[in-house]
Structure formats: structure tokens, C-alpha cells
Amino acid sequence: xxxxxxxxxxxxxxxxxxxxxxxxxxxxxxxxxxxxxxxxxxxxxxxxxxxxxxxxxxxxxxxxxxxxxxxxxxxxxxxxxx
Amino acid sequence: xxxxxxxxxxxxxxxxxxxxxxxxxxxxxxxxxxxxxxxxxxxxxxxxxxxxxxxxxxxxxxxxxxxxxxxxxxxxxxxxxxxxxxxxxxxxxxxxxxxxxxxxxxxxxxxxxxxxxxxxxxxxxxxxxxxxxxxxxxxxxxxxxxxxxxxxxxxxxxxxxxxxxxxxxxxxxxxxxxxxxxxxxxxxxxxxxxxxxxxxxxxxxxxxxxxxxxxxxxxxxxxxxxxxxxxxxxxxxxxxxxxxxxxxxxxxxxxxxxxxxxxxxxxxxxxxxxxxxxxxxxxxxxxxxxxxxxxxxxxxxxxxxxxxxxxxxxxxxxxxxxxxxxxxxxxxxxxxxxxxxxxxxxxxxxxxxxxxxxxxxxxxxxxxxxxxxxxxxxxxxxxxxxxxxxxxxxxxx
Numbered sequence: 001x002x003x004x005x006x007x008x009x010x011x012x013x014x015x016x017x018x019x020x021x022x023x024x025x026x027x028x029x030x031x032x033x034x035x036x037x038x039x040x041x042x043x044x045x046x047x048x049x050x051x052x053x054x055x056x057x058x059x060x061x062x063x064x065x066x067x068x069x070x071x072x073x074x075x076x077x078x079x080x081x082x
Numbered sequence: 083x084x085x086x087x088x089x090x091x092x093x094x095x096x097x098x099x100x101x102x103x104x105x106x107x108x109x110x111x112x113x114x115x116x117x118x119x120x121x122x123x124x125x126x127x128x129x130x131x132x133x134x135x136x137x138x139x140x141x142x143x144x145x146x147x148x149x150x151x152x153x154x155x156x157x158x159x160x161x162x163x164x165x166x167x168x169x170x171x172x173x174x175x176x177x178x179x180x181x182x183x184x185x186x187x188x189x190x191x192x193x194x195x196x197x198x199x200x201x202x203x204x205x206x207x208x209x210x211x212x213x214x215x216x217x218x219x220x221x222x223x224x225x226x227x228x229x230x231x232x233x234x235x236x237x238x239x240x241x242x243x244x245x246x247x248x249x250x251x252x253x254x255x256x257x258x259x260x261x262x263x264x265x266x267x268x269x270x271x272x273x274x275x276x277x278x279x280x281x282x283x284x285x286x287x288x289x290x291x292x293x294x295x296x297x298x299x300x301x302x303x304x305x306x307x308x309x310x311x312x313x314x315x316x317x318x319x320x321x322x323x324x325x326x327x328x329x330x331x332x333x334x335x336x337x338x339x340x341x342x343x344x345x346x347x348x349x350x351x352x353x354x355x356x357x358x359x360x361x362x363x364x365x366x367x368x369x370x371x372x373x374x375x376x377x378x379x380x381x382x383x384x385x386x387x388x389x390x391x392x393x394x395x396x397x398x399x400x401x402x403x404x405x406x407x408x409x410x411x412x413x414x415x416x417x418x419x420x421x422x423x424x425x426x427x428x429x430x431x432x433x434x435x436x437x438x439x440x441x442x443x444x445x446x447x448x449x450x451x452x453x454x455x456x457x458x459x460x461x462x463x464x465x466x467x468x469x470x471x472x473x474x475x476x477x478x479x
Contacts, residue, residue, distance in 0.1 A: 019138020041139055044206065
């Protein structure tokens with residue numbers, strides 16, 4: 001990956017995927033209750049980030065995700081970013 | 083209509099249409115008599131799902147045919163003066179019957195690509211609900227909260243006509259107070275287009291010229307149309323604009339060949355006769371035929387023969403709008419039903435565009451220029467791959 005993976009790049013990619021503004025992706029925002037993502041949309045979002053960063057998020061890991069911050073932390077951990 | 087209980091009559095009270103020649107009833111009607119450039123693929127260039135309230139994430143779960151269905155239904159409900167928030171009737175008595183020939187062709191094709199290039203783990207979890215042919219009817223039902231019978235008819239190029247017929251029966255039988263009927267199609271993918279091309283069904287000149295002696299195949303199109311059907315007395319009681327009555331329908335099969343029509347037009351003849359009998363209309367009373375008229379050698383020959391056989395010397399005025407619209411497959415019968423509803427409203431028949439010389443073998447009165455019309459009984463035909471035939475009889479209302 002030419003560009004370093006940071007919280008900002010993850011947020012930008014997630015916002016682009018969802019078609020919403022980055023300011024809506026605060027760490028505490030609930031993907032289901034606040035953003036209205038159903039389970040399929042959650043899988044789709046994680047697949048889009050997996051694809052983007054060449055990582056693999058398991059179903060078990062995804063089932064632990066409820067906020068955007070959870071997802072961002074998971075992606076950063078998988079990519080080895082700090 | 084044989085299903086009609088307690089004298090119930092079914093009327094058209096709202097129209098929605100998106101087609102390459104124009105979207106919205108006004109623009110569509112104007113487009114039907116405006117000459118068009120040759121094009122073997124006809125697309126709705128200005129379609130923007132966000133204009134119809136389809137947001138980014140939702141757009142990704144709806145293949146284009148389903149997006150078009152939602153847009154056409156939105157237009158139809160608005161035209162009917164009905165709320166988009168909830169049906170004006172008991173939602174459990176409000177149905178949706180839409181046709182499509184193929185379904186979500188773009189997702190199918192793009193996800194096949196993903197599978198081959200990126201592997202099984204990358205195939206979208208949304209591919210199944212996006213590809214399924216019932217996605218159009220389902221998304222219309224969900225968006226507007228119509229919770230009665232919600233079904234999809236898929237009989238290739240007769241889907242739209244069969245959907246109109248099947249929805250009308252639900253209203254006539256008293257199972258529904260209102261039904262959104264119609265069809266949508268968008269499948270101009272590489273695989274589908276080359277499939278049509280390689281079976282020699284498509285025009286090589288890009289000119290759609292139904293019933294012309296030089297016709298050389300159809301021009302494929304994407305389109306969607308939805309009509310609001312209601313029981314007449316309830317529609318009039320709420321002050322609805324009534325375009326026309328759906329009085330009867332016929333359905334038959336050639337049982338001959340998977341793509342070619344029976345050369346003696348027997349399926350088409352049986353279908354038109356069944357529709358006329360269902361409506362209780364004498365063939366001689368029919369003044370207009372909205373033809374399937376695809377501009378293929380075989381269809382137009384079989385249909386012209388069948389029309390002559392059914393109507394004899396009364397020679398009703400025959401129009402195929404496909405000279406302009408091209409062939410929108412599973413949406414064709416739906417956009418043609420809208421054209422007919424508008425013919426009643428405007429008291430005019432749209433022309434068969436693209437025609438230079440009517441095939442001298444055909445003894446039909448082909449409408450070549452917009453023609454003033456005293457509304458009378460009319461019939462709309464669709465004939466499909468698989469040998470499916472559908473006809474619907476309309477009356478002034």
C-alpha cells in the first residue's frame with residue numbers, strides 16, 4: 001500500500017462507501033441504530049474495507065462490532081497501523 | 083372480465099413511465115412521434131436514482147431494472163394523486179404485480195467478474211436479492227407500504243402485458259382495491275447483448291421499423307412503466323382521473339419453438355380471441371391494435387397475419403410504438419399500456435415510426451402519422467420467447 005493506513009484514510013473510505021459525510025463517522029456512532037445499516041450493509045461495508053486494505057475480517061470479529069469506532073480499530077489492527 | 087364480482091370494473095388512474103424517448107407521461111408521449119437516430123441499443127441517458135429518493139446504499143442493492151421500477155411507481159402514484167407515504171386503501175388490499183424478462187443482469191455479470199478475479203470471499207452478500215427478478219416488485223412494495231399480493235411475472239417479452247392482466251384480475255375479483263401493475267427491464271450487459279446479437283435477433287442497421295418490408299430485427303431498450311389500477315366506483319368517489327378501463331385479457335402459448343413464433347400465428351390468434359371474449363367485445367368493434375410489432379421478420383409476419391385473421395375486413399388501426407421505443411422486453415407491454423392509456427386521454431393514436439414501406443404481404447391499416455381517434459375498444463399484444471402470448475382489451479371509461 002503506497003499510502004499509510006490511518007484512522008483518517010479508513011474513515012474516508014468508509015464514508016465514500018456509505019455515501020455519507022466523514023463527520024457522520026464519529027467513533028461512538030452506532031452502525032445499526034444511528035446509521036441504519038442492516039446486517040447485510042454491515043457485511044458489505046466490512047468487505048469493502050477488506051478489499052481496500054487487503055485484510056480479512058472474520059464473521060466472529062464482525063459480530064463484535066457495533067460502533068464505527070469498533071470497526072475502525074479492527075481495520076487499523078489488521079493493517080498493523082497505530 | 084370473467085373474474086369480475088358484483089359488477090366490479092377495473093380502471094387505470096395513474097401512469098408512470100421511463101423510456102429512452104422520454105420519461106414522464108408528457109415527455110414520453112411527445113417522444114413517440116419524434117424521429118430518432120438509429121440505435122440498436124436504446125438507453126435512458128438521464129436516469130438518476132437519487133432524483134427518486136434512492137440513496138447511495140439503497141442504489142447498490144437495487145439493480146437498474148429495480149431502480150427504474152421504483153421511479154415509475156413513484157411517478158404513477160403521484161399522477162394518480164395518491165400518497166407516497168401510505169396507500170389510500172387498506173394496505174393489505176393493495177398489490178403490486180410487475181413483469182421483467184431478465185432481472186438484475188448487471189449485478190449477476192459484475193459479481194461473476196468479482197468471483198473470477200478476486201475469489202469466492204469477495205462476492206457481495208447482496209448479489210442474491212439484487213439479481214432476483216422479483217426485486218422490482220419487492221422494492222416497490224417496501225417503499226410504499228403496499229402489503230397485499232406482491233408478485234413478479236416473468237414471461238420474457240410478454241411479462242409487462244401479463245402483469246397488467248394479472249393485476250387487473252385481482253381488482254376485478256375483489257381481492258384488491260388497488261394494484262400497481264407494469265414492468266421494468268434493463269439488461270444491456272455484454273453477455274445479454276451479445277447473446278441477442280449472436281442469435282441474430284438484433285437489427286444490424288439500428289433502425290426499428292415494425293411491419294416494414296426491410297425490417298431486420300429489433301433494437302433493444304431499457305424502460306419501465308407502472309400503472310395504477312383501481313375499482314372504478316372507488317376511483318370515481320375519490321375524484322381520480324380515469325384514463326381507460328381494463329376490460330379483459332387473454333393468455334396462450336404457441337407450444338411451437340423456444341424463440342420463433344408459430345408461423346400460422348395460431349397462439350396470437352387464440353390469445354386475442356380469448357381477450358375479446360373475456361371483455362365481451364365483438365372483434366368488429368375494435369378500432370385500434372397496439373401491436374407487439376418488434377421489427378423482426380418472424381414476429382411481424384405472424385402478428386400481421388393474426389390481426390387479419392381475428393379482425394377480418396374491419397381493419398382496426400395498428401400502431402407499434404417500438405419504431406421509437408425499441409424493444410424493452412419485459413417492460414414492453416407496460417410502456418405500451420401507458421401509450422394506450424394516453425391514446426384514450428389524448429384521443430389520438432401514436433404513429434409507427436421508422437417505416438418506409440409497409441410489407442406488401444400485410445393487409446393491415448398501419449398508423450404512420452399521429453392520427454385523431456374516437457376512443458373505442460382497443461387491444462394490446464405481446465408475444466414472447468418461450469411462445470407466451472398476452473393480450474389486454476381496453477375500453478373508454
